[in-house]
Amino acid sequence: MDRIKKIRNFCIVAHIDHGKSTLADRLIEKTGTLAKRDMQDQLLDSMDLEREKGITIKLTPTRMLYTYEGEEYELNLIDTPGHVDFTYEVSRSLAACEGAILIVDATQGVEAQTLANAYLAIDNNLDILPVINKIDLPSARPEEVKKEIEDVVGIPAMHAPCVSAKDGTNIDQVLEMIVKEFPAPKGDENGKLKCLIFDSYYDNFKGAICLIRVFDGSVKVGDEIKMMQTGKVFDVTEVGIFVPSPKPVDSLKAGDVGYLAGSIKNISDIAVGDTITHVDNPCALALPGYKTVQPVVFCGVFTVDGAKYGDLKDALEKLKLNDASLEYQPENSQALGYGFRCGFLGLLHLEIITERIEREFNLDIITTAPSVYYHVHKTNGEMIELSNPSSLPSPTEIDYIEEPVVKASIFTPPEYVGAIMELCQEKRGIYKDLTYLDTNRVRLSYVLPLGEIIYDFFDSLKSRTKGYASLDYEMAGFERSDLVRVDILLNGEKCDALSIIVHKDKAYSRGRALTEKLKKIIPRQLFEVPIQAAIGSKIIARETVSAMRKDVLAKCYGGDITRKRKLLEKQKEGKKRMRKIGSVEIPSEAFMSILKLDDDDK
Amino acid sequence: MLGVYIHIPFCQRKCLYCAFSSFVDLKEKDRYIEALKEEIENFNYSSYPKNLNLPFEKGEDGAQKPKIDTIYIGGGTPSLLDEKDLTRIFDTLKEKFNIDADSEITLECNPNSLTYEKAVFYRKLSINRLSIGVQSLRDEQLKFIGRLHSSAQALEAIDIAKKTGFTNISCDMLIGLSSSSDQFIEDLKKLIDKGITHISTYMLQVEEGTPLAKMVSAKPHLLPDDDQSVEVYNKTSEFLKNNGFLRYEVSNFAKRGYESKHNIKYWSGDDYVGFGLSAHSYIKGNRYANANNFADYYAGKSKLEEKLSKKELIEEHIMLGLRYNGGVSIEYLKKLGYKIENNENLAYFTDKNIISRDQNRIYLNPDFYGINNFIIVKLLP
Incomplete structure (x- = not known):
């Protein structure tokens, strides 16, 4: 039982640009997990595109060893994406942890995703350690930001470490507090196997790889395992940990974070949020919180050179290997010829995938305007779902159409409230609520059609609020609309x-x-x-x-x-x-x- | 037959729209003429690909020399040269080449540097064609583009040319300044009445990096837009046609028999050799360009030496053939491996009367010269 007491599983959550990846890099460096010369800035963001955009899309867990008061602790950092497109993935990563570091920028304070992510962590019963970052900046106001965290998020923050991830200031303090503040995982390594899949990726040699957190029991090479949601059965061919590159180990036990391979050919057989157990001695209940991820934004993708249709197909197939949330099906346009209608988790996801097609596969593509998914109720009582405007039936056949809506929270300094309300009005928003979080921060809640969000909403919000407002949203069903x-x-x-x-x-x-x-x-x-x-x-x-x-x-x-x-x-x-x-x-x-x-x- | 181009890169002042190689530092002139002379003297067939088969003929002095039938002295402002300079150039040319008795020998001049004495001397040198940079007969426009002469001087220059016996006189005119089509035609009429035989009307192009580009980027209204310029161009060609000037190339109009033999070499794919700074040559499918700065030119460095591939030969033949009334040879393209007759756009253009054709060649209807790029791209393989 000593082993599990020295494990800490935690993640870092933050609003975009508040310094999540930089802090992760510093923790890895400080614990000597990687020698400084091997460090590349923002190590965990492995894709070039992520590094360029300054955002993390793929989660890469890392095991670090840290000695505190003579005892060696195993710290598993699970990085999380910080964008609204990937909220479900974030929630599954959080479910794999006991603690979350909540980074808040010492100059900017609490933002929309600070709050959204903090609440996601609280909902997953995580202990939260606030960390104030960027104290090296002249305009840093750490004490005020601490108070803001207490007032707005509602968690104690007075003892929050104040760090500069960039300069490496006070990183030790963070490591100490991870050990002291976060609880060790609970779980019985002799119990029935129960693991959470919190992410997956595709390896050309080993097949699809599950990133897992073991809650109960243990798993080793040769075990016959079952995915409780998809029902698929596999033989385990390898288990291992990330240091941060993959390193095979004998077994993974309750409390551990690592990976599992099982000659899984198709990444669609692995569902993020699914529970893995043994075929022989299965656990009774799957872990809660599983959802199937549905794309919400769609567009047509075509090659500029019509003859390259086959290359586009290959590109999508390869991308799909690593990204189960990407959906596509053939589409034929009179104007653009043969191509694919692709479904994405959001606009950022769309942008990333289309850019990767162009860069990694060297294809010139044409994308049509993004659209959402509609429920079209026909006069004959039939309901069809469609995202391609050209497949809309003739008006005489349509009884009514429903469009997807979202619950949106917008954080802003009070002086922009008028401009934002005007924008939401233009975008057919329905006002829900306005809360003063403190004297210089307001939360506006609206129900907005998703179709309006993907059409120029971010840019308008940014330009009308000089970039001060931030937005978070979640899907909130379908509503009837005159389209x-x-x-x-x-x-x-x-x-x-x-x-x-x-x-x-x-x-x-x-x-x-x-x-x-x-x-x-x-x-x-x-x-x-x-x-x-x-x-x-x-x-x-x-x-x-x-x-x-x-x-x-x-x-x-x-x-x-x-x-x-x-x-x-x-x-x-x-x-x-x-x-x-x-x-x-x-x-x-x-x-x-x-x-x-x-x-x-x- | 071979044509010769000679570049004189000196001007009194650079026009505000000029993006060509030209310098106002006349101190360089003597050294330049010397280098030019040397370049002509050293013109060596072995430096070009072998089996050139240039037509050698016995000259007056009995020596075997390549025969030429056009000389074009351009610039810059060649009329800035004095008698001594020109004599050296012509002596060198005569030494090197067998100049055909019917040769077209052109010199470019600016209205303010052409004098009666100079013109008499040009005649003596057997120069038989003058190309005068008139550009506009509106003084405010001349000033706007930085020309040093007045409209009166331009008309006087034509008088001088006539008086000294020139019968082949061309004027350069710029379209795209502020003149309406009526004003522009009024100006052309003045020139025609003086008895000129050839007109080049260039659409003013605002080239990057020129002072004009800066002027108009801040105040685009200083120049008419493309539609207005095209309007002037179309009215102009109509007027010139009615006055016996044939539009034989995109920018060139001539009375019958006065088409520029030298310039036609550029479009028809004939051989020409260029001497001087930044001068271009084209000899049997090979293209050469001299350096465009004095140091490199004196050192004999070239800027470009290339043998055109089959694909490039095809593209250039179409590009140039559709610029002028000589047209494109279907047979020649076929030899290079391109059956233009199978191009579906050709049928469409022929149907729309944009392209006309006879047994062997296709021609662009002069009404569509103004959009010839668009047509060319569609007819490429």
């Missing part, structure tokens, strides 16, 4: 990839904005091109791209052909990025442009 499809016609021909579903009251303004935007993006052609927005057969907006009149390099001076050649090369490049809709050529960026309408509108 219509706006189609775009180019030279009289409908371009399916440009159709959008919008609220009836916004159809005119969006239609107008869309045609204006397309007028700017579509280059002049040999003849005049009318651009129309229509609901059904009714035209609601029209713009015209006039015929091209000038496209020539005037001078071949003194026989210098090279200038003209360079221009020709540029034009040939441009031609590659063009899509032909009937007789009209449009550049591929037109399809994403629908997203950015409001920028120019304002």
